[in-house]
Amino acid sequence: MTPEGRVKVKISRYISELRNPLTGAGVYVEMPVPTGYGKSGLDYTLCFYGHFISIEAKAPGEWLTPRQRVTVLEMLNAGATVFLISSDEGLNAFKRWVERCRRSFADTAGK
Numbered sequence: 001m002t003p004e005g006r007v008k009v010k011i012s013r014y015i016s017e018l019r020n021p022l023t024g025a026g027v028y029v030e031m032p033v034p035t036g037y038g039k040s041g042l043d044y045t046l047c048f049y050g051h052f053i054s055i056e057a058k059a060p061g062e063w064l065t066p067r068q069r070v071t072v073l074e075m076l077n078a079g080a081t082v083f084l085i086s087s088d089e090g091l092n093a094f095k096r097w098v099e100r101c102r103r104s105f106a107d108t109a110g111k
Helices: 003-019 066-077 088-109
Strands: 027-030 044-048 051-057 081-085
Touching (some): 003 027, 003 044, 003 088, 066 081, 081 088
Parallel strands (some): 051 081
Antiparallel strands (some): 027 044, 044 051
């Protein structure tokens, strides 16, 4: 397995945990398949508690391609949250962000 593939396995495992019906989280997940046709995306597209999120997985030390940088800028300009994850540290940052969203949603849902 490639270094990027190992990162994707960890991300996919965590997203699967989020999608578990017992968590109570509504999560939309899409992993676009690159075919060379249509608009290019990143590795993961999610909607979580009303937040549009995109994730690009990279091997440690790798960076976005020029096309991916354009895609990220378009997403950011549209209000998306974008994560570039290449390590456990990056995945943990994403997990902390998810927990903040979960707490914020729980706080507003109870009012």
